[in-house]
Amino acid sequence: MTKLLLIDDERPILEVLDLSLTSEGYEVITAESGHEGLKIFEEENLKLVLTDIKMPGIDGIDVLKKIKAIDSEAEVIVVTGHGDMDSAIAALQHGASDFITKPIRDEALMLALERAERKLSMTKQLKDYTENLQQMVERRTLELKQAQEELIRNERLATIGDTVAGLAHYIKNILTGLRGGMYMVNTGMARDKSYMLQEGWAMVQRNVEKVSGLVLDLLRYSRERTPERSVCRPNEIVSEVVELLKDRAKEHHIELKKVLDADLKEAYLDRDGIHRVLLNLISNAIDACIYDTDTSKAWKVTVKTMLATDAGSGETILFEVTDNGCGMTDEVKEKLFTKFFSTKAGRGTGLGLLNTQKIIYEHGGEISVKSKVGEGATFSVRLKREMLEELTIDDC
Numbered sequence: 421m422t423k424l425l426l427i428d429d430e431r432p433i434l435e436v437l438d439l440s441l442t443s444e445g446y447e448v449i450t451a452e453s454g455h456e457g458l459k460i461f462e463e464e465n466l467k468l469v470l471t472d473i474k475m476p477g478i479d480g481i482d483v484l485k486k487i488k489a490i491d492s493e494a495e496v497i498v499v500t501g502h503g504d505m506d507s508a509i510a511a512l513q514h515g516a517s518d519f520i521t522k523p524i525r526d527e528a529l530m531l532a533l534e535r536a537e538r539k540l541s542m543t544k545q546l547k548d549y550t551e552n553l554q555q556m557v558e559r560r561t562l563e564l565k566q567a568q569e570e571l572i573r574n575e576r577l578a579t580i581g582d583t584v585a586g587l588a589h590y591i592k593n594i595l596t597g598l599r600g601g602m603y604m605v606n607t608g609m610a611r612d613k614s615y616m617l618q619e620g621w622a623m624v625q626r627n628v629e630k631v632s633g634l635v636l637d638l639l640r641y642s643r644e645r646t647p648e649r650s651v652c653r654p655n656e657i658v659s660e661v662v663e664l665l666k667d668r669a670k671e672h673h674i675e676l677k678k679v680l681d682a683d684l685k686e687a688y689l690d691r692d693g694i695h696r697v698l699l700n701l702i703s704n705a706i707d708a709c710i711y712d713t714d715t716s717k718a719w720k721v722t723v724k725t726m727l728a729t730d731a732g733s734g735e736t737i738l739f740e741v742t743d744n745g746c747g748m749t750d751e752v753k754e755k756l757f758t759k760f761f762s763t764k765a766g767r768g769t770g771l772g773l774l775n776t777q778k779i780i781y782e783h784g785g786e787i788s789v790k791s792k793v794g795e796g797a798t799f800s801v802r803l804k805r806e807m808l809e810e811l812t813i814d815d816c
């Protein structure tokens with residue numbers, strides 16, 4: 421049963437309306453003044469009000485304003501005197517849902533009440549729906565957040581798992597190498613065989629290099645640093661790295677070639693950083709030839725330097741490392757710079773390219789790669805040749 425508050429200062433009108441509305445199925449509460457009406461409205465938590473406009477004390481418009489201030493969703497129908505259009509308009513402007521004129525006709529009153537009730541029920545439906553929607557969105561958001569957290573946790577666990585497994589394998593290989601070297605050194609000493617001594621010692625050295633490389637890579641990866649620049653000769657760095665790797669290339673029948681631009685003299689770079697970059701790229705290129713299953717190829721790794729002068733960006737140093745080894749699939753290409761990504765099954769740390777990229781970015785440079793499966797790969801590094809005019813090679 422809908423509760424309805426009737427406010428009118430004329431008792432007979434109240435009584436007639438009470439009778440007819442009760443017979444229409446409303447639960448009617450009456451008030452003889454605006455003041456009393458407002459009190460009841462607040463106490464009874466009502467939604468539907470019918471009020472006269474002209475009343476002594478608080479008039480109908482004020483009642484309407486106060487009711488709307490308490491509950492903007494309440495529906496208030498006002499009763500105006502015949503022809504009192506000004507009051508009717510004022511009431512509508514203050515949010516009355518309808519107005520009816522005196523003398524009150526039952527049909528007009530019922531129509532106004534029906535409309536007001538329909539509005540009330542629609543407002544309630546809309547409110548319920550919005551609340552539901554909000555709850556649903558909140559629930560779904562929470563579920564999504566939980567799923568996301570779980571995913572991140574799993575991914576992190578997987579990464580840690582992969583890392584530990586990969587690194588453990590890598591370190592185990594180094595230890596095996598070290599033990600092999602030590603065994604040869606011992607045997608060489610025991611049997612007085614100098615060639616065994618030399619070979620064993622070289623093995624030990626190679627594996628010690630690997631450990632220090634790994635430690636350096638891990639440290640480099642974990643540290644933010646700005647490049648420690650000095651004036652140096654890029655071609656010289658290339659020659660140094662090629663010298664370091666030439667034996668390994670030769671051992672696997674790979675031609676290791678330099679094509680150096682004589683115009684590229686001095687540059688202002690982090691010498692150790694660029695050394696590391698080239699060591700990583702050339703080692704990878706040699707590995708790509710070693711891992712290549714097409715043994716009919718004459719494997720070749722070429723390291724190029726170039727000094728390019730662009731009109732806009734000034735002088736650029738270009739390092740290019742090209743191999744005709746195994747190449748890589750699009751999937752591998754996508755993961756190249758991901759930490760601990762390696763296809764070398766325990767023979768790589770998967771930190772080389774990540775660190776290479778980091779060093780290049782720290783220099784404000786760029787790295788790009790082109791590759792086709794079975795045909796090889798080219799890694800290109802572009803760096804600005806930032807020079808301090810007053811510095812010369814002798815100062816560093």
Ligand SMILES: Nc1ncnc2c1ncn2[C@@H]1O[C@H](COP(=O)(O)OP(=O)(O)O)[C@@H](O)[C@H]1O
Pocket residue numbers: 700704705708743745746747748752756761762763764767768769770771772773774796797
């Ligand atoms: N020149 C290349 N040719 C083919 N694959 C390459 C080359 N350079 C890098 N890769 C791929 O990128 C992976 C990641 O390289 P890197 O970060 O140096 O780690 P790692 O050498 O320890 O495996 C390598 O395992 C290899 O699959």
Ligand SMILES: [Mg+2]
Pocket residue numbers: 700703704768770772773
């Ligand atoms: Mg590598």
